[in-house]
Structure formats: structure tokens, C-alpha cells
Amino acid sequence: MPLVDGLNQPVKAGPKEFEGLHLVPVPDEEKPAEALKWLDYYRKERRSLVMAMESCVKCGLCAEHCHTYLGTKDPNNIPAGRADLMRKVYKRYFTVQGKLFGKLVGAEEISMRTLEEWFSYYYQCTECRRCGHVCPFGIDTCEVTMIGRQILYNIGMIPKLHAATDVAILRTGNHMALTPSGIVDTLDFLSDEIEEERGFRIEFPVDKPNSDILYVPSSADFFLNPDTLKGAAEFFEYIGANWTISTRITEAGNFGYLSDQTRVQRELVNRVWEEVARLGVKKVVWGECGHGWRAAKMYIPTMSDYPTRMRVPITHILDEVAAYIKAGKLKLNPKNNFRAQGLPVTLHDPCNYARACGLVENLRVDLYASVTEVREMNPNREKTFCCGGGSGVLFDDPEMYQLRIKFSQKKADMIRATGAKVLCAPCSICKAQFHAMIPEHKLDVKLYGLIDLVGAALDFKGHRQV
């Protein structure tokens, strides 16, 4: 879209998406009052919000740590500035000084303009938590963004991309509205590819009852990332796992987490437990997706209202691989890695793994064992910069797309500086963003996930098939 009142905004959801979400949007004239009610609700519900609202001293430290500010120089993209868009309203209605002195203390009445600003800037934050990592007060602007987005969702201001994806979640249990027949056909095609590459076939079991492991891949892998699916199959085959993919929860991500952390997010959470019960699963293994792993790890065990006693463990495939490597149970041959092909590889630490899930060292255990040369980015690990597409800001309307290029400038510079020829990005949104941004920044790299590179290094000699 369009500039709305001079603000960059993604296209908003319309009647078709509202129908799919069974939502009746609040009429514009009532939106400010309704939003205020929700803000009041969330300040009582989430004390981290009150902390963020009350304690910022405007020290400015967060500014240069946010890739969206670095790329745009827009003061509203300084994390403290982004939070101020909500803080000024909070002050006006929920603090004594604000009520008495208004504008003098930076307090402001809520209006439609305020909400349009929220819509613009809460969908320019990629929820990467880099600000939270550096703020001396521990203010996590990501939390403010999440609450801002939730309030906007509640009153019916949702980006079309997020709303349409949410509709797909409710309808199909995945972001891309994959169908069972499409899933099976795609996996069959990948089995053919494996057979061509390796001389033997690896099947992808689908909806197989009595499976020990339920593997939850990202739906985007079925369109964009064939090697991520193949890498996972190669690993499961290698360890002789009794595994399956489910057509009812073919989604490692959770756009609900990025737009509606209530009903939509819970839909995918419940589907996991339903499928655990239906397929008799003993362990759920999660595929490559940054925000999705954060949502899975932190919410699935506690958020579900699905009455089941089968609360089985949920692990990440890259942690699984690391455990096998550490136990000496995987024979990996970096020299034969037919995907990395001996080229230098650099690792993009997905923010959500690094700053919200503690998945940092195991990525390295997996990667260093699988390829011949790794060139670390600077900064990396918990100091990683976002790819610029985080939290699903994968908008393609021209203004927002230009912003994505700016948001990823910092990362592009870091990748280029390594001189690597392979970019390993073990997150689905990162992959989607890089697929588009590699050409935009004229980077000379091939893109893979991490399980892709592990799978390609697995030495199957002596294996039951070879």
C-alpha cells in the first residue's frame, strides 16, 4: 500500500479475510476507544508491558542496535521511539502526570492517527529482541510490538498477509493452505530426487499411525526449500527412526504468534496434541523456523486447552542432530557434502534461536561437522542481526518491499564481508527473506538451511540401504 497519511503500511485485511477469521472489525469511529480498552486490559495482564512503559530513560543505546533504524534512520524505528507510540497513550490515560499535564510530559490522546502509526511501526519491527538484549533496563520492545499487534488485531487492523495466513491456519493447519494430496505429491517428488542423487530411495511417511516421531516441517519448505525437507528425511532414515509427517499440522511456524496470540496461535498448538494422540507419537521434532520454534518451545506445553494426558517431549531437529553427533552416532563426511560442495559457508544465526531459544552452540556442532569451512559472521550468536524479514514482514507491496531491502542492509554487508559462497539460514522466514534479498543486494551465495547441509554430509556407507 500505499502511504496512509504519509505512513508506510502493508495492505490491510478486507472483508474476505475477516470472513475467514470470523471477525467483525470495529468501525473506525469506535476503534480508538476500543483500542484503549484493550491497552488497559494488557497493562494489567502483562506486567512486562508496564515495565517497558514506565522505565525507559531515553538513553538511546537501543537505536544503533536495531537494524530497522540503521536501515531507515526513521526515529520511530528506534526501539524506544517505537515503544513511545504506545507510551504516549499509556501516559495520557494511565499516569497521574499524563492526566494532569498532557503534552507537556509527552502524553497524547489516542486517535485514529495513533492507530495508523501503530499499524505502520509495529509491522516494521521484526520482533528480533536485539533491543531487549542491549537495553540496560531490560526493556524488550518486542513485547510492546506483540501487544500493539494484538490490540490492532482485536479491533480489525491486520496486514492482509498475516490475516490471509491466519485464515489458512484455521482452515488447513498450515500457512500455505497445503492440501494432503499436494503434500504427498511433493514428498514423492523429493523421494525421486533423493533416488537420483544417492542411488537409493528414502520415503517420507505421511499420517502414519504408531509413529514414534512426528516431524513438523515448515509449509514453505513444500514450495521453496526442497533440500530442507530432504535433509530431514536423510537424517531420520540414517538413524532408523519410525517417523511421520502429519497433513493436519504441516507447519513449524505460527503466524498466530505474529498477529493473534490467542485463537489463531492456539489452533496450531492444539493440532500438535491432536496429532500426537491420533498417531500415537512419542516425541515431536520441530523443523527449521525461528519464531515457530520460539512459539513451540514456549507455548505448546502450556497454551493448549486440548485435554490430553499425552504430553510428549518436543525437541528441535537441530538439537537432535547435535545429540547424535556428540554421542558419535552420525558419520558425517564434510568432503562429500554435495550441497556445500567444499565452498566456504557462513551461518546466519536466526534471532529467535539466538535470543529467545538458546539454540546457538548446537547449530555450530551440526554445521562444523558437516562442511569443510565455516566463516563466522561478525557479530554473531546472541548479537546476531535480523535478516530483515522477521515476524512475517515479508510484504511485497512496493513501499514495504523497499523497507525489507533497507532492513536487510546490515545483514547483507555482514554476509558479503565473510566472502562465503554458501549462506546457511536455518529459519523459514529468514529463507524467504534471503531468497528475495540475495539478488537485491547482489550477494554471490547459495542458500541452504542447516539440516540440508547435515543431510548432504551423511555417509550412508554400511547403511541398510547401501
Added chain:
Amino acid sequence: MPYIEVLGQKIEVDEDGFIQDPSIWTPELAKELAKMEEVPEMTEDHWKVVNYIRDYYLKHGIAPMIRKLCKDTGFSLKQIYELFPTGPAKGACKIAGLPKPTGCV
């Protein structure tokens, strides 16, 4: 809801120009959609890709995996981008009358 005019008919599209009802697709409509996607003329190669996507969608209800699309049509990804400058997902699939892809793409 926006409309486009094709052969004197009003066709409902979304803000990005994707047709709202995939079942109303016709080759004539595809030619009009192509013009919006920087494809001034639909050549035999264009039709090969568009018909493949269309058939796949009618059979499986989804867009084909890009790697599969390339393999089955015999075009490299680079060639697909040459044919459809706005890309396989948002260009070719749109001309084939598919809904706009959602999720991490």
C-alpha cells in the same frame, strides 16, 4: 473490492490483482493478467509454465514446488524469471489464476 475489465466483463481481483475466484479462469483472462505482470505477450513457453501450474493446482489444490515446476517444464529458475519477471509465485501463479500465496514465501 477492486475490479479489472476483461473482454467487457468485470472481474473481481484483490489489491494485488489476483483473481478472487480461481474457477472463472480462462486463457483470455490469463493474457490480460499477464500484461499486469510485465509479460506483454504469452508465448508458447509462457503457456507451458502457466498450463502446468494450472493443471497442478486443479489436481492438488496448491501451487507446485518451484523445483518441481522447473524439472517438469524443463526450464531453469533463471529462465522462469526471464519469462515471468515478477517471479514464479507472484507472476506465473497469478497468471494461472491461483490465489496469492500466504505464509513464509
